[in-house]
Amino acid sequence: MNATGTSAALAEQALFDDALSCELQLPAQLFSDPGAGLGRLPQAEALLAGLSQVEDLRMDDTGEERGELPLLTQRMDAKLDLMLMLIGRLVSRSYDALPVRALRWSHRGVRLDAPASPATVAGDTGVLHLQPSEWLPDHLELPVTILAEAAAEGGMQRSWLQFGELPAGLSDALEKHLFRLHRKQVAASRR
Structure with a gap:
């Protein structure tokens, strides 16, 4: 195994071993300005808390999933989802939307596939802009350190990004x- 493969394997271990993770396609982009995201950490926590409340309201008091709710409630929920999606599209037209990227996400960091960039190297710091939900037009700004980078298919670059020191509330969220x-x-x- 070459040095790039070794550092990629170590970065994969550091971010995902014994950690709950998800492989997703979400709007995300790495920016190289390391101090830019620090001021937005309280907003990131508030955004995730609000998202949590919305998601939790989709269950009734007994914890039953949406499919077991009364039909009228399901229809209202579906209409609300549609309205939020439409509002999100309108808002995203007013600013440059983040590109959708393949990523693997844990509470320790993200493995991000993006077009190759010679401007970043392992050890650099930056800010990851990440939209936590496809229907929500806002995004998180999280400080990261690039642990490793490797070439991926189709001219893409795979970067392993470890989150910086996050406040306890944001980490929990x-x-x-x-x-x-x-x-x-x-x-x-299962479906």
């Missing part, structure tokens, strides 16, 4: 969000 995403993936695979 990230773990809860990832748990919900994982639970949705498991439920979808």
Whole structure:
């Protein structure tokens, strides 16, 4: 195994061993300005807390999933989803939307596939802009350190990005969000 393969394997271990993770396609982009995301950490926590409340409201008091709710409630929920999606599209037209990327996400960091960029190398710091839900037009800004990079298929570059020091509340909110995403993936695979 070459040095790039070794560092990629070590980065994979550091981010995902014994950690709940999800493989997703989400809007995300790495920016090289290391201090830009630090001021937005409280907003990231608030965004994930709000997203958590919305997701939790989709269950009734007994914890039953959406499919077991009364038909009228399901229809209202579907209409609300549609309205939020349409509002999100309108909002995204007013600013440059993040490109959709393949990624693997844990509470420790992200493995991101993006077009190759010679501007970044392992050890650099930056800010990961990540939209935590496809229907929500806002994004998280999280400080990251590039652990490793390797060439991927189709001229893409795979980067392993470790989150910087996050406040305890944001770290907890990230773990809860990832748990919900994982639970949705498991439920979808059972269907």
